[in-house]
Amino acid sequence: MMLKLDGVSKVYRVGAFGGRELKAVSDVSFEVGEGEVVSLIGESGSGKSTIGRMILRLASISSGTITFDGRDITSIKDRKEYYRQVQGVFQDPFSCYNPVFRADRVFSMIKEQYFPRVGADEWRKRVAAALESVRLDPGNVLGKYPHQLSGGQLQRMLIARAVLLDIRLLVADEIISMLDASTRIDVLNLLADLRARGLGILFVTHDLSLGNYVSDRTVVLRHGKIVEMGRTDLVFGNPVHPYTRSLLASVPRLHTKWADVATGDDVPCAYHEAPRDSRTRPGLAEVEAGHWVACAGCAASGIEEKKIKEKA
């Protein structure tokens, strides 16, 4: 596995003098392989962006390890070397550009930093190829100022910038949310195309339908913990955690109204219903091949904890 998170937690100090602790991410483990799109789904405060920021080394890791090709990412001293392989694209494309300069400055900055010895002609070719790979017409976007381009174009240029570096992992944090409906799908399809070229993508989103459309595997987060994860078709086709079920039921759909969506309450806790040897990951039971679920917060978990304490 290319990227591997192992028991990763993030604790923020909050309150006056940092006296209290807020666990934004607790004990999260999952993997992203080459040529795979994994969507990280959660509501606000679920810790999904914090995980993305830790992978991009924009936030420190409180405990646990993140490895890239088997190397602990915090041990990679040369950050440039890391960023050559791992890049992020964020929600707001408008704030990523300096309005004073032309938008294509993002490309020349990459050249200065990473490819100072590449000739001007060769570089132009590479930029054109990168733009074409995100389905932008170079003649249409080069030399323009940010205000002359649409949000979708700006966002695709940022992806082209990442592609120029020939990266292997892209952390895409809510990159679709600010785009218009008619251009959204183009950026989503673009992610699918990049995946076909072997790029691993962590697609962070709050929008279940977007995650469902594009990803191979899905990780559902709640309050910093994984509640359910596995193959996208299994997680969305047969959700077993009550939280995933309620999320799916609240998603507004076309052609179906909320009133017609059955919520199916009172399902037993799948984690404790499953046999003990199916608990193949810490805190997660494998309910079917490639589909894990956490405890639904049922009474059984309290009893187990008590037993563990008594033993101790």
Place this chain on the structure above:
Amino acid sequence: MALKVTDLRVYYRTLRGEVKALDGVTFSVADGEIMGLAGESGSGKSTLAKSLIRLDGRMRHVGGTVELDGRAMPLSDDTAMDEFRFRKVSLIPQYSMSALNPTRKIGKMIGELLESRGERPDRAELERRLELVGLSKDVLDRYPIELSGGMKQRVVMVISTLLNPSLLIADEVTSALDVSSQKAVATTLLGFRDHGLVTSMMVVTHDISLVYQIADTIMVMYAGRLAEKAPADALVNAPRHPYTQQLISALPEVGVRYEDRRLTGIPGNPPSLLNPPGGCRFRDRCPLASGQCAEQPPFAEVAPGHFVACWKAE
């Protein structure tokens, strides 16, 4: 008819000329109707919503009329509009979280607000309405900072509807919320109408699947003009304007995966509204466009309650 808008034109003054953000829209909203107003950025949906409340310094009312409950609204007369605002037309702003005065307790702020409009606060009624949106009366003694984002949103919703307006405009009220709170807010809006606190409603949004959940009718705007207005089910299941058709088929739904069915966006961009081309404004991106489209199509009723601005819609 609660609201009747006829050939409304509102332009923005800019250094490079006038941006024709709202260029001749004609429609009406019936008593008790919840109308979803959908469109992409730059379609003019927010300009339309703002025009019915207050024109800011850059906006100019160029032409057309707006009637509410049979009375003409003086859009360009800021002071005369005061008679309508809050009492007849009310707005739930997009960022309710920052719409409350941080230095006043909620109860005091509401009191001052009503006083400034010459109304007397009715404490019992206020508490009843807070209860209706699931808030306890204790919030009246709290400062905005003590409430969560969702609670503030509900407080603002209660304030906006306090004087039982004829028309409530909800401007992208769900965009900043999580899916579960989106559903709560949307059903609260529905409750306002069903309890008779507001007569009609205009829900401005870019999310057609959300507004489809609560709206009776949906109106779609494109580049400053109306594209289509129809009962919600007809618009979603049998849209007639090529723009609506392509827009709806570009929306990924839970259950649709790109491997099974690859959706496509709409190629091209909307025209600049500084000097928009004549005729149908969607024609450059439209697969059905022909010579006839150089002439602007009328917003015609093709079926009862179903209006379309397209020559090709039959």
